[in-house]
Amino acid sequence: MNVLTELLGEVSTLGHAPRVIGVYRRVDLPTGARDVVLALWRVSDPGNVGTLLRTADAFGAGVALSPECADPVGPRALRASAGAIFRVPLVAWDEVPEQRIALVAHGGEPLSAVDLTTPVTFLLGSEREGLPDSLVTQGHKASIPTPGDAESLNVAAAGAIALYELACRSRT
Numbered sequence: 001m002n003v004l005t006e007l008l009g010e011v012s013t014l015g016h017a018p019r020v021i022g023v024y025r026r027v028d029l030p031t032g033a034r035d036v037v038l039a040l041w042r043v044s045d046p047g048n049v050g051t052l053l054r055t056a057d058a059f060g061a062g063v064a065l066s067p068e069c070a071d072p073v074g075p076r077a078l079r080a081s082a083g084a085i086f087r088v089p090l091v092a093w094d095e096v097p098e099q100r101i102a103l104v105a106h107g108g109e110p111l112s113a114v115d116l117t118t119p120v121t122f123l124l125g126s127e128r129e130g131l132p133d134s135l136v137t138q139g140h141k142a143s144i145p146t147p148g149d150a151e152s153l154n155v156a157a158a159g160a161i162a163l164y165e166l167a168c169r170s171r172t
Contacts, residue, residue: 038055049071052156054081
């Protein structure tokens with residue numbers, strides 16, 4: 001169907017009118033279980049939510065979103081996910097695998113030393129608040145050691161490193 005460029009510009013959030021648009025129903029997004037899940041606790045930055053969806057797609061994981069997470073189908077999250085939102089199952093928060101690894105900035109066992117037998121859930125908290133104690137105590141507390149001076153890793157970087165660590169172990 002041909003649509004006037006001006007009309008496409010009105011429905012787009014981009015600075016310039018796109019040549020194509022997609023229309024979908026939220027209920028048609030994939031759902032279901034996976035053996036590996038990134039569980040995002042109040043990750044409010046849509047760029048991080050989209051990036052974590054894209055990372056989950058790359059490693060075959062699912063994603064669970066707590067209340068107060070950024071909308072995964074908002075414009076920024078959609079762009080950051082690069083289409084992964086249409087492939088990665090969104091897992092209900094109460095249906096994630098029981099073995100939970102709470103990724104914390106400091107004070108956890110090094111991730112490289114943690115048992116990552118699947119099925120497994122990586123709990124990732126908002127950058128500002130982290131994970132609440134009630135979630136940390138539900139799982140094994142792990143940290144990603146960093147030799148530099150940064151206070152902590154970006155939540156999307158931490159999720160990617162955790163999935164990469166698991167993938168490396170799965171290959172051996």
